[in-house]
Amino acid sequence: MSRPVLPRSLAATPRLDRWVRFDDNLAVTVWSGKVEIGQGIATAIAQIAADELDVDIRRVSVVAGDTTQSPDEGYTSGSQSIESGGMAMRQACAEVRALFVAEAARRFEVSAAELRVRDGSIRVAGTDLSTSYWELAPQVDLARDASGAAQPKAAALHTVAGSSVQRRDLPAKLTGGAYVHDMSLPRMVHGRVLRPPSGGARLEALDTGTIRAMPGVVAVVLNGSFVGICAEREEQAVAALKAARAAASWRERGSLPQSTEVRDFLPAMRAERTVVGRIGDLPVAGAARRVAASYSKPYLAHASIGPSCALARTQDGHLTVWSHTQGPHHLRSQIARALALSPADVDVVHADGAGCYGHNGADDVALDAALLARACGRPVLMQWTREDELASSPYGSAMLVDISASLDGDGQVIGWAHEIWSYPHSSRPGSGEGVDLLAAWDIDPPFAPSKPKDVPLPHGGATRNAVPAYDFPAQEIACNLVRESPLRVSALRSLGAYANVFAIESFIDELAAAANEDPVAFRLKHLRDPRARAVIESAAKAAAWTQGRKGDGTRGRGIGFARYKDISAWCAVIAEVAVGAKLEVKRVIAAVDAGEAINPDALVNQVEGGIIQAISWTLKEQVLWDSTRVSARSWDSYPILRFDEVPEIEVTIVSRPDSPPLGVGECAAGPTAAALANALYDAMGVRVRDLPLTPERIARAME
Amino acid sequence: MTSAGMDADVTVRTLRVNGVDREVTAAPDTPLVYILRNDLGLKGTRFGCGEGQCGACTVILDGRAVPSCDLPLWSAEGHEITTVEGIGSEGGLHPVQQAFIDVQAAQCGYCCDGIVMAAVALLDRVPDPTDEAIVAALERHLCRCGAHTRILRAIRAAAVAMAKSAAP
Ligand code: FES
Numbered sequence: 001m002s003r004p005v006l007p008r009s010l011a012a013t014p015r016l017d018r019w020v021r022f023d024d025n026l027a028v029t030v031w032s033g034k035v036e037i038g039q040g041i042a043t044a045i046a047q048i049a050a051d052e053l054d055v056d057i058r059r060v061s062v063v064a065g066d067t068t069q070s071p072d073e074g075y076t077s078g079s080q081s082i083e084s085g086g087m088a089m090r091q092a093c094a095e096v097r098a099l100f101v102a103e104a105a106r107r108f109e110v111s112a113a114e115l116r117v118r119d120g121s122i123r124v125a126g127t128d129l130s131t132s133y134w135e136l137a138p139q140v141d142l143a144r145d146a147s148g149a150a151q152p153k154a155a156a157l158h159t160v161a162g163s164s165v166q167r168r169d170l171p172a173k174l175t176g177g178a179y180v181h182d183m184s185l186p187r188m189v190h191g192r193v194l195r196p197p198s199g200g201a202r203l204e205a206l207d208t209g210t211i212r213a214m215p216g217v218v219a220v221v222l223n224g225s226f227v228g229i230c231a232e233r234e235e236q237a238v239a240a241l242k243a244a245r246a247a248a249s250w251r252e253r254g255s256l257p258q259s260t261e262v263r264d265f266l267p268a269m270r271a272e273r274t275v276v277g278r279i280g281d282l283p284v285a286g287a288a289r290r291v292a293a294s295y296s297k298p299y300l301a302h303a304s305i306g307p308s309c310a311l312a313r314t315q316d317g318h319l320t321v322w323s324h325t326q327g328p329h330h331l332r333s334q335i336a337r338a339l340a341l342s343p344a345d346v347d348v349v350h351a352d353g354a355g356c357y358g359h360n361g362a363d364d365v366a367l368d369a370a371l372l373a374r375a376c377g378r379p380v381l382m383q384w385t386r387e388d389e390l391a392s393s394p395y396g397s398a399m400l401v402d403i404s405a406s407l408d409g410d411g412q413v414i415g416w417a418h419e420i421w422s423y424p425h426s427s428r429p430g431s432g433e434g435v436d437l438l439a440a441w442d443i444d445p446p447f448a449p450s451k452p453k454d455v456p457l458p459h460g461g462a463t464r465n466a467v468p469a470y471d472f473p474a475q476e477i478a479c480n481l482v483r484e485s486p487l488r489v490s491a492l493r494s495l496g497a498y499a500n501v502f503a504i505e506s507f508i509d510e511l512a513a514a515a516n517e518d519p520v521a522f523r524l525k526h527l528r529d530p531r532a533r534a535v536i537e538s539a540a541k542a543a544a545w546t547q548g549r550k551g552d553g554t555r556g557r558g559i560g561f562a563r564y565k566d567i568s569a570w571c572a573v574i575a576e577v578a579v580g581a582k583l584e585v586k587r588v589i590a591a592v593d594a595g596e597a598i599n600p601d602a603l604v605n606q607v608e609g610g611i612i613q614a615i616s617w618t619l620k621e622q623v624l625w626d627s628t629r630v631s632a633r634s635w636d637s638y639p640i641l642r643f644d645e646v647p648e649i650e651v652t653i654v655s656r657p658d659s660p661p662l663g664v665g666e667c668a669a670g671p672t673a674a675a676l677a678n679a680l681y682d683a684m685g686v687r688v689r690d691l692p693l694t695p696e697r698i699a700r701a702m703e
Numbered sequence: 704m705t706s707a708g709m710d711a712d713v714t715v716r717t718l719r720v721n722g723v724d725r726e727v728t729a730a731p732d733t734p735l736v737y738i739l740r741n742d743l744g745l746k747g748t749r750f751g752c753g754e755g756q757c758g759a760c761t762v763i764l765d766g767r768a769v770p771s772c773d774l775p776l777w778s779a780e781g782h783e784i785t786t787v788e789g790i791g792s793e794g795g796l797h798p799v800q801q802a803f804i805d806v807q808a809a810q811c812g813y814c815c816d817g818i819v820m821a822a823v824a825l826l827d828r829v830p831d832p833t834d835e836a837i838v839a840a841l842e843r844h845l846c847r848c849g850a851h852t853r854i855l856r857a858i859r860a861a862a863v864a865m866a867k868s869a870a871p
């Protein structure tokens with residue numbers, strides 16, 4: 001008999017006492033490696049544990065992302081918190097429950113089948129005989145590995161998972177301090193860093209003496225091109241930073257592309273081409289027609305509302321960093337390398353931050369804090385500025401996607417080619433051989449970043465969602481990876497899926513229009529997957545989609561669909577727009593199949609948020625630059641969607657309680673982009689293929 | 704140690720915050736957000752941009768919602784300041800805070816306290832606002848997580864709840 005396969009994180013940390021503990025006060029502590037980034041994971045993990053252990057959820061506390069205690073679950077990213085972290089917790093709790101039930105069975109000399117667990121008490125059915133987890137805890141040794149033998153409950157038996165339990169972290173967040181930004185330690189000082197004005201700029205001169213003499217300044221840390229300031233009071237740190245910025249002179253590279261139009265500079269750069277998917281042979285024989293189009297998306301900023309922040313303290317040679325990182329264990333080893341410390345002398349403790357949407361400044365600011373704390377010998381609360389967050393965090397990569405299709409005489413697609421140009425999509429710290437933290441490249445001697453590489457399929461970086469969900473008999477998917485990006489790039493929510501789905505779903509619409517077919521009907525004609533068809537059909541039903549109805553010159557509707565990563569949640573989005581001076585989104589309807597929904601309201605919230613963020617990207621956002629510097633430095637130069645631009649949104653869940661749960665944080669991005677572009681076409685008859693869909697681009701397309 | 708444009712003269716000022724007089728010692732041009740957070744420990748007033756462009760630092764000043772990041776200490780003296788801590792606590796939530804939790808009108812929540820303050824200021828003035836009035840009151844507030852539709856729903860729910868509890 002083969003050994004049962006454990007969920008990945010549990011296989012990596014199999015000891016059950018690293019996951020669950022019964023505490024004296026009739027409480028349960030569970031440890032998770034998946035951290036809260038505004039997606040509600042702490043609540044969902046508690047729900048899963050409460051269900052599997054059969055304890056009241058109020059007894060469960062979750063400790064997440066603390067390198068002194070929590071299991072290493074890598075990064076909290078890629079919509080994997082539930083799929084991977086949740087399933088590891090479920091299995092760990094099922095094993096723990098089984099051990100306790102077996103112990104109770106031994107004690108009462110009954111079979112396990114006769115025992116019932118309710119809120120932690122274990123009773124022999126139909127008798128008064130009972131014990132509890134807490135009573136048995138001294139006898140049951142959890143210092144043993146998970147075996148994979150215990151079977152988690154059937155979905156129908158879940159009572160907590162599957163219900164919209166209130167988010168546990170919100171009451172604190174809505175009434176006062178709750179984030180790493182709000183922490184404070186005795187003798188703490190406030191830190192700011194003078195970031196180089198452009199990537200790779202070197203400090204030529206700075207008179208630190210005058211800065212050091214400013215009121216409240218405790219230290220000016222000068223190390224290569226890294227300039228940090230510690231001050232007693234925050235406004236003093238801010239003033240010192242301002243003075244340092246005015247006084248510093250830099251040698252800048254001035255090597256940014258002349259044009260900010262993606263199609264002008266990206267395909268002209270040296271690329272490595274890889275074919276990542278092929279079915280049948282291209283070009284196909286017997287094609288009646290061949291059509292092609294090219295789509296692009298600009299660099300996008302994460303643009304977190306709370307600039308990144310970290311708190312660091314050195315004490316007796318030990319460094320502790322509180323951080324809103326997505327990968328505490330990776331960050332620990334990276335900081336240890338940058339500071340030439342042993343990882344055992346560094347701890348990273350997760351503390352909540354503002355939403356990050358991928359690899360933003362969270363990790364970078366943690367090294368800033370550590371450098372300053374070491375230099376000034378006092379705890380440092382290191383706060384990035386708005387400008388740092390917009391101009392110095394990594395961006396989501398620019399991309400270009402060319403698609404061509406061959407159609408037979410009936411308008412059926414018989415051949416499909418998808419060609420991508422992209423920079424890498426992930427340079428997260430710890431993902432390669434280098435040190436991937438901003439300050440590490442500025443200190444003297446500098447550390448080298450990892451060699452840029454992309455995320456391979458099945459998850460994919462540039463290639464994420466490049467393989468169409470449609471049943472095209474012949475297809476070739478290729479990626480031209482340009483390793484060196486003019487601007488720093490890393491993971492932004494959905495990685496390459498946003499551009500690939502935008503391109504595929506725009507092009508499908510173009511084909512439907514050329515064939516004079518309804519966009520929904522045309523998609524269904526090429527799609528066998530029943531779960532794919534179901535989300536498209538439910539979205540169409542919810543939107544009262546009438547076949548063949550056309551836009552009227554100002555109003556229109558469009559659809560976009562994808563199965564995220566081709567292995568995760570299915571999502572269809574329908575947008576209704578009105579076009580006047582600009583494109584206005586009136587209403588968005590989405591249908592999602594994410595398997596078992598652990599917390600349906602949280603799931604809908606994630607999808608709504610994904611849709612609104614994607615509307616913002618699609619209508620307004622692009623990182624621009626002059627020859628030397630990016631211009632995204634404030635909310636003026638990098639505007640995002642505002643309250644008066646947000647449409648009504650309705651999300652329907654296609655319920656599949658017996659299927660494994662799938663993450664939904666990223667599934668709506670690509671479908672939303674395509675739905676908007678398709679709705680614009682429906683309304684006005686113009687096709688805009690280069691994002692964002694600004695009034696200028698719409699006007700240009702109409703010429 | 705005088706650098707140009709910098710007022711190093713530290714003064715003692717009295718601020719009236721959440722109904723209590725509080726004495727603070729700082730340079731008079733210190734932005735109120737830092738005083739509230741660091742001197743008075745009122746961390747629900749959040750730093751988002753420091754440039755009056757995001758609303759994360761919003762407090763209520765004499766009944767009006769204003770960003771506290773571009774309000775110097777000297778100009779806040781003599782005014783009635785309310786922060787999110789002044790309207791409710793975990794044990795006794797304000798109806799607007801309660802509605803945000805019930806509706807799950809947040810993802811990361813970082814933008815929310817500023818928005819709650821704008822909503823409270825609005826509902827104090829206009830107990831039954833139209834949707835347009837709510838959106839207008841949130842004109843200077845940004846949310847990156849995309850919690851907007853829920854936030855609007857929470858504010859409408861709070862208005863209803865407050866009307867009910869005010870009814871004789
Ligand atoms: S922090 Fe005050 S408006 Fe942004």
Ligand code: FES
Pocket residue numbers: 038305354355809810811812813814815845846847848849850
């Ligand atoms: S909830 Fe995260 S910014 Fe609004």
